[in-house]
Amino acid sequence: MGTENYHISSSIVVRNKVAINNGAVFFEKKDGDELTFIKELYKQLKSEYPKFYKMDNLCKLAFVAAELLLKDRKLSYASDEIALVLSNASSSLDTDRTYFNSVEEKSNYFPSPAVFVYTLPNIMMGEICIRHHFLGENAFFISEKFDADLLAEYSSNLLSSGKSSCVIAGWVEINGNNWEAAMFLVEATGKQDLSAANLEKIYSGIG
Amino acid sequence: MLLSIADAVRLSGIDATANDTLFVFSTTKGNIELLNSKYKTEFESSRIQLWKTAQVVTGYFKNKNKPVVISNACISGVVAIIYASELIQQGKYKNAVVCGMDALTEFVVSGFQSFLAISTEPCKPFDQNRNGISLGEACATIVLSSEKKQENTSVEIIGGATSNDANHISGPSRTGEGLMKAIEHVFAQHKISAGEIDFISAHGTATPYNDEMEAIAFSRTHLEKVPLNSFKGYYGHTLGAAGVLETVLTSMSMKNNLLVKSLGYSTPGVSKPVNVITENSIIEIRTSLKVASGFGGCNAAMILKKNGH
Numbered sequence: 001m002g003t004e005n006y007h008i009s010s011s012i013v014v015r016n017k018v019a020i021n022n023g024a025v026f027f028e029k030k031d032g033d034e035l036t037f038i039k040e041l042y043k044q045l046k047s048e049y050p051k052f053y054k055m056d057n058l059c060k061l062a063f064v065a066a067e068l069l070l071k072d073r074k075l076s077y078a079s080d081e082i083a084l085v086l087s088n089a090s091s092s093l094d095t096d097r098t099y100f101n102s103v104e105e106k107s108n109y110f111p112s113p114a115v116f117v118y119t120l121p122n123i124m125m126g127e128i129c130i131r132h133h134f135l136g137e138n139a140f141f142i143s144e145k146f147d148a149d150l151l152a153e154y155s156s157n158l159l160s161s162g163k164s165s166c167v168i169a170g171w172v173e174i175n176g177n178n179w180e181a182a183m184f185l186v187e188a189t190g191k192q193d194l195s196a197a198n199l200e201k202i203y204s205g206i207g
Numbered sequence: 208m209l210l211s212i213a214d215a216v217r218l219s220g221i222d223a224t225a226n227d228t229l230f231v232f233s234t235t236k237g238n239i240e241l242l243n244s245k246y247k248t249e250f251e252s253s254r255i256q257l258w259k260t261a262q263v264v265t266g267y268f269k270n271k272n273k274p275v276v277i278s279n280a281c282i283s284g285v286v287a288i289i290y291a292s293e294l295i296q297q298g299k300y301k302n303a304v305v306c307g308m309d310a311l312t313e314f315v316v317s318g319f320q321s322f323l324a325i326s327t328e329p330c331k332p333f334d335q336n337r338n339g340i341s342l343g344e345a346c347a348t349i350v351l352s353s354e355k356k357q358e359n360t361s362v363e364i365i366g367g368a369t370s371n372d373a374n375h376i377s378g379p380s381r382t383g384e385g386l387m388k389a390i391e392h393v394f395a396q397h398k399i400s401a402g403e404i405d406f407i408s409a410h411g412t413a414t415p416y417n418d419e420m421e422a423i424a425f426s427r428t429h430l431e432k433v434p435l436n437s438f439k440g441y442y443g444h445t446l447g448a449a450g451v452l453e454t455v456l457t458s459m460s461m462k463n464n465l466l467v468k469s470l471g472y473s474t475p476g477v478s479k480p481v482n483v484i485t486e487n488s489i490i491e492i493r494t495s496l497k498v499a500s501g502f503g504g505c506n507a508a509m510i511l512k513k514n515g516h
Contacts, residue, residue: 079373080370080388080392084371089256089258090256091237091256091257091278093255093256096239096242096314097242099314099318100239100242100243100314103313103314104242104244109317111317111318111320111321113318113321113322113377116318116319116321116322117376117377117502119236119314119318120235120278120280120501120502120503121278122278122279122280122501122502122503122505123376123502123503124503125371125503125505126371126376126502126503126504127376129371129372129373130373130374130376130504132373133373134371134373135370135371135372135373135384135385135388136370136371137368137369137370138279138282138369138370138371138503138505139277139369140277140278140279141275141276141277141278142256142257142276142277143258143276144256144258144259144262147273150275154290157293157297161293161396162396163368163392163396
């Protein structure tokens with residue numbers, strides 16, 4: 001696969017109201033719903049970014065995932081060398097349903113541009129790019145399940161082609177009460193080799 | 208999608224069932240209409256998922272590879288073609304069937320209406336009197352192959368680059384920086400200069416901000432004299448299909464050496480000069496630039512070259 005030259009320098013997983021940073025529990029709060037947990041996690045991260053509260057659920061989840069991933073790192077790459085490669089299964093369906101409810105009934109018709117704009121899954125990458133001023137490559141993939149092969153291969157190709165020097169790859173999914181995020185910082189150097197097997201291990205919570 | 212892909216596969220002569228053929232899809236909203244309660248009993252709930260649509264279509268063509276779906280707003284189609292062409296260049300697949308699709312739905316129309324982004328008449332890309340987009344719907348398929356066909360000319364996807372404006376989730380950059388970077392990157396990666404570009408297939412949605420942003424980006428990349436059009440004057444903005452559809456049309460323009468006039472344009476309407484094509488004309492087109500931009504601040508640029516005279 002040619003991925004052995006690159007490394008996973010940092011990783012996070014957010015699932016079942018537990019936030020894990022590089023294999024260690026960073027924050028856990030089991031009472032309350034998923035959204036409450038994400039807001040609590042946001043406070044723990046001390047990001048002070050008021051726009052967070054305007055985002056839809058999926059972007060809130062992606063935003064805190066990226067904050068957690070980058071909290072101890074100041075990336076020294078040029079802005080346009082930092083790529084984002086995210087994926088999920090359910091696209092933006094969580095907000096699509098909210099939006100659709102606002103236009104389904106002609107007697108109760110109130111489409112909002114502030115909601116409509118979140119009916120695209122790549123808006124997550126837009127929010128993260130605005131926050132961190134990343135200007136590099138963007139790609140959003142839809143997969144039935146977390147696809148470690150796809151993320152490893154695409155990240156590796158971005159680095160080996162010289163298009164990017166650093167890739168933030170991941171999975172940010174909301175399907176009902178199932179909220180999960182996994183993000184990986186992929187660079188030339190780092191603790192773990194970039195491989196589909198390692199991404200899979202981290203995602204499953206065993207790496 | 209089935210009809211479009213069947214046509215493209217037949218015309219290309221590839222084996223859609225082969226292990227070295229990959230299916231790649233680009234769409235923003237896929238089967239979003241299935242949210243409507245009237246479809247609840249007709250289809251299983253997973254049919255609304257984009258990966259499911261891809262599986263159903265790929266299954267119809269008896270292809271066993273896991274289909275890849277790209278959903279990256281209005282640059283989806285260009286990203287899908289760049290992705291597929293790179294896999295072919297790397298020798299991972301011999302052929303790729305890239306299909307872009309988006310339907311005209313209440314969901315999308317109401318959303319763009321809420322943005323006050325829809326033109327009251329057919330859209331007028333780059334024109335002074337442009338006042339928004341026309342929404343269209345399309346399914347377009349392009350077959351990429353590492354094998355040259357026995358034709359006089361073929362068009363090659365040289366490569367592409369994407370970028371993010373990091374500026375605003377629903378409005379393009381005022382400085383064109385993101386699109387400029389995508390263009391600069393693809394030029395640098397493939398050692399191409401602005402002077403080599405014979406034709407630009409612009410995104411040209413006909414919103415005041417998009418066309419202005421593109422004009423600034425073309426000016427900053429020294430492309431202001433290159434003939435350009437927006438095909439959207441003919442059929443509107445087809446969202447996730449747009450990049451595939453406009454690449455098909457760009458490829459046809461190159462094969463026929465035909466610069467297609469940019470429908471709806473008469474009076475210059477952007478702050479930087481751009482060379483909008485006002486009459487169909489025959490000219491040798493060797494190298495083309497396809498660009499796209501979308502919500503979320505994303506931009507894409509891709510180079511096509513004609514060879515094999």
